[in-house]
Amino acid sequence: MLVLGIDTSCDETAAALLQDGRDILSSVVASQAIHAEFGGVVPEHASRAHIRLIVPIVEKAIADAGKTASDLEAVAVTNRPGLVGCLLVGASYAKALAYSLGIPVVGVDHIEAHVFAARLENPEMRLPAVCLVASGGHTELILVEDWGRYTTLGRTRDDASGEAFDKVGKLLGLSYPAGPEIEKLARGGDPTAFDFPRAMMQRGNFDFSFSGLKTAVRYAVEDLGGRPEGQEFTDFLASFQEAVVDALVTKTMWAAEEAGVPTVALGGGVAANTHLRERFTEEAARAGLAVVIPARKLCTDNGAVVAAVGQALLDRGVTSGLDLDVSASREEARAGRESSA
Numbered sequence: 295m296l297v298l299g300i301d302t303s304c305d306e307t308a309a310a311l312l313q314d315g316r317d318i319l320s321s322v323v324a325s326q327a328i329h330a331e332f333g334g335v336v337p338e339h340a341s342r343a344h345i346r347l348i349v350p351i352v353e354k355a356i357a358d359a360g361k362t363a364s365d366l367e368a369v370a371v372t373n374r375p376g377l378v379g380c381l382l383v384g385a386s387y388a389k390a391l392a393y394s395l396g397i398p399v400v401g402v403d404h405i406e407a408h409v410f411a412a413r414l415e416n417p418e419m420r421l422p423a424v425c426l427v428a429s430g431g432h433t434e435l436i437l438v439e440d441w442g443r444y445t446t447l448g449r450t451r452d453d454a455s456g457e458a459f460d461k462v463g464k465l466l467g468l469s470y471p472a473g474p475e476i477e478k479l480a481r482g483g484d485p486t487a488f489d490f491p492r493a494m495m496q497r498g499n500f501d502f503s504f505s506g507l508k509t510a511v512r513y514a515v516e517d518l519g520g521r522p523e524g525q526e527f528t529d530f531l532a533s534f535q536e537a538v539v540d541a542l543v544t545k546t547m548w549a550a551e552e553a554g555v556p557t558v559a560l561g562g563g564v565a566a567n568t569h570l571r572e573r574f575t576e577e578a579a580r581a582g583l584a585v586v587i588p589a590r591k592l593c594t595d596n597g598a599v600v601a602a603v604g605q606a607l608l609d610r611g612v613t614s615g616l617d618l619d620v621s622a623s624r625e626e627a628r629a630g631r632e633s634s635a
């Protein structure tokens with residue numbers, strides 16, 4: 295089965311073609327440059343950019359796969375959670391396309407799509423698993439009992455981990471999104487040079503908090519009389535990155551131990567971070583756990599993981615009607631919008 299996956303939940307316009315839930319025939323992601331000017335995502339600009347980009351991006355995904363629109367057999371689209379104006383562009387387009395082609399449309403949860411990166415990369419992975427989804431909008435520890443059966447073990451109480459990177463980057467005069475740049479600039483730095491806080495580090499507490507870390511960074515800059523320079527700046531960023539990674543990795547391993555799972559997995563844009571990937575691998579090995587870390591392009595927002603969730607829903611006979619709605623939150627949209635065939 296050939297499924298088109300579309301994601302317009304935030305500032306990336308993404309489309310991909312997935313064959314039989316496994317083979318990524320194409321994946322096109324347009325990152326909207328306009329937000330760098332403002333140091334963060336401006337929802338109204340993002341919606342307008344999606345409107346301009348959605349048609350050419352989907353057409354490119356179809357062409358890159360060597361297919362035509364009439365080859366498509368279903369359309370999967372992120373309909374929750376995200377920026378409502380952005381989600382509406384993708385969902386409206388997906389419904390219109392599916393209607394015109396006479397094929398089903400299915401709404402997909404963006405967080406579940408991030409979890410599915412692990413399954414796409416490693417279909418044989420052993421469940422249950424604890425999956426850390428760390429992105430610009432979310433930071434959640436999810437117990438994957440089976441595909442489609444999840445329990446949220448913990449989540450951030452304030453900023454998401456990617457948001458922490460972006461806000462600290464803005465404070466330090468780096469451009470948006472700051473995660474990749476901080477990773478680059480922190481290379482070769484001493485992660486113990488600055489003692490930044492890790493919040494809520496009690497065993498059994500799987501929630502996260504990153505706003506205190508952000509404030510600590512601001513005070514540290516004030517104490518230093520401005521942004522540090524040279525090696526001190528490298529050390530500063532390495533120490534900040536270490537604080538985020540430490541909280542994420544430690545809590546994932548605690549959760550895996552408590553849940554008694556054989557596998558841990560990563561997903562979400564922050565999972566592109568090399569330091570996180572390395573520490574996650576090391577700590578999982580130490581705990582005797584199997585580890586699934588998807589390719590970077592499957593961690594950041596993309597259409598392939600949306601198509602993968604769509605395929606799994608279709609396999610269970612789940613489709614959405616043309617009244618498919620969008621929602622800023624996960625829970626609201628859960629009820630009643632999907633119907634089993």
Ligand code: KG4
Pocket residue numbers: 304428429430431432455456457459460471472473474477562563564565566567568593594595
């Ligand atoms: O999953 P994603 O592409 O979009 C959302 O669903 O939010 O995640 C984007 C977030 C941004 O906050 C970005 O700064 C962060 O992921 N990010 C990184 C790296 N690459 C992307 N953070 C740290 N290190 C990276 N290499």
Ligand code: ZN
Pocket residue numbers: 404408429430562563594595
């Ligand atoms: Zn995302």
